[in-house]
Amino acid sequence: DTAVSQTPKYLVTQMGNDKSIKCEQNLGHDTMYWYKQDSKKFLKIMFSYNNKELIINETVPNRFSPKSPDKAHLNLHINSLELGDSAVYFCASNPGLAGNTGELFFGEGSRLTVL
Amino acid sequence: DAKTTQPTSMDCAEGRAANLPCNHSTISGNEYVYWYRQIHSQGPQYIIHGLKNNETNEMASLIITEDRKSSTLILPHATLRDTAVYYCIVRAWGGNQFYFGTGTSLTVIP
Numbered sequence: 311d312t313a314v315s316q317t318p319k320y321l322v323t324q325m326g327n328d329k330s331i332k333c334e335q336n337l338g339h340d341t342m343y344w345y346k347q348d349s350k351k352f353l354k355i356m357f358s359y360n361n362k363e364l365i366i367n368e369t370v371p372n373r374f375s376p377k378s379p380d381k382a383h384l385n386l387h388i389n390s391l392e393l394g395d396s397a398v399y400f401c402a403s404n405p406g407l408a409g410n411t412g413e414l415f416f417g418e419g420s421r422l423t424v425l
Numbered sequence: 426d427a428k429t430t431q432p433t434s435m436d437c438a439e440g441r442a443a444n445l446p447c448n449h450s451t452i453s454g455n456e457y458v459y460w461y462r463q464i465h466s467q468g469p470q471y472i473i474h475g476l477k478n479n480e481t482n483e484m485a486s487l488i489i490t491e492d493r494k495s496s497t498l499i500l501p502h503a504t505l506r507d508t509a510v511y512y513c514i515v516r517a518w519g520g521n522q523f524y525f526g527t528g529t530s531l532t533v534i535p
Contacts, residue, residue, distance in 0.1 A: 314468070341521060351510065353469070353525040365521055400468050402523075412459055412516055414523055416468025 313337050316401050316417040323391060324425055330387045331420045333401030340406025341365075342384040343414070344376060347398045359384050360406055388422075396424045428452070429513045434530040437507075443500040445529050447513030450494040455517045458489060460498045462509040463528070469512065472498065503533045 314335045323329055335342060343366075344356040358366035362378040373389045388395060401417040430448045437443040449458060459474040473480055473487045475496070480487045486499040500507050512528040 343523070345525075352527060353463075353512070355522070355524060358521050360521065398466060402468070412457060412474050413471040414461070414469070416470070418468055419466060421466075 312417075314401055314403055314415050314417040316399075316420045318420060319418065320421050320423075322423045322425065325391055325393060327391050328387070328389045329391060329422070330385055331399055331401075331422070332383070332385045333417060334383050335401075335403040335415070336382065337403055337405075337415060338382075339403040339415070340381055341404050342378065342381070343402040343404075344384065344386050345400040345402060345416075347400060347419070349397070353400070357384075357386075391422075391424045393424050396422055398422070428515050428524070429526050431511075431513055431526060431529045433527065434532070436532050436534055437500075437503045439505060439533050439535050440502055443503040443507065443531060443533070445498040445500075445511050445513075445531065446495065447498070448495045449513070449515045452493050452515050453517070456515045457517070458487065458493075458496045459514040459516055459523075460485070460487065461512045461514065461525070462507075463512070464506075464509040469525070472511075503531075505533050505535065507531065508533045 316333050341360045343358045347353045356370045357376045359378045375387045378384045398419045398421045400419045402414045460472040461469040463469040475487045489496045510528040512525045
């Protein structure tokens, strides 16, 4: 079983559209993250949720809205897509505050292309 | 945001040890050093972490200087599958911030 799974793996869409990327982890972790990796390969943290509550929001445009229906899921909804949103988006999880060894578990990434 | 600096790229001959340096001169007393790697465009993978003592696991060894301002990740016998971008991160124990820098692109040459 995949520990952190993201869907879709590839997404091609037009500017101005709204799209969502879903993430699920079956590790029982409390904390989940979204990272963006652009064409220059820089991996930048976007959001972090701990037990469904937002704990990190790294000055991401409000067109990006994460939603955590439960602690095993962290979805990313993007409104009014722009060319600069083209990137690979990675979801990750870690145990959270209790017993936190610092190991992040990443999904395989979702490649978003905005035309 | 990243508090580490690493060389942009390195080469290593297959079968030899790969030594990847990282500077973290502003590291705080409660911050650990973590290493991750990203193979091609897969999700990053945890390798090892340490506070001040040297650490070894099945993947690599981590050497941290006595003043903790720098560290070296050692892959003892590099293989072609070790070609990847290696990221050095500092993070407080129990903290949620994982800031990745630009990493070192390691190429293992046959």
